[in-house]
Amino acid sequence: MTRLLLVRAGAESGPAPDGAAASRGAENALTASLLFSGARCILQYALLPFLLPIVGIAADATIPILLLINVVAMASIFFSLRRFWTIGYAHRWRYLVVAAAALTLLAAFTMYDIVKLGAG
8 A cells, every 4th residue: 555655665664753643634634635525526516507607607618627626636635645654544544445435436527527528
């Protein structure tokens, strides 16, 4: 896992000296990235399809914005996972499952948007 997350080899041997603060920081980073992914879903599927036509903007014009949001969400999840492995967080494998599910969904949404952008 350290190779996939680009973390140096000795990083997962144990928590950092200030383990409690580092753990809180890592938990906050992952929570923020998952909240960002959730906000992306609300924006993409609930707000933009209804608000943009009201202000006279075609819904297809939002695809590049949504692609950027997807990339930022995936990057934030990746970097929060890196932080878990760097500090040797005790529950990093549990969070990996949640993050992997979120990354899988975001990758699928990104591919869908790319196909939709190419067809439009």
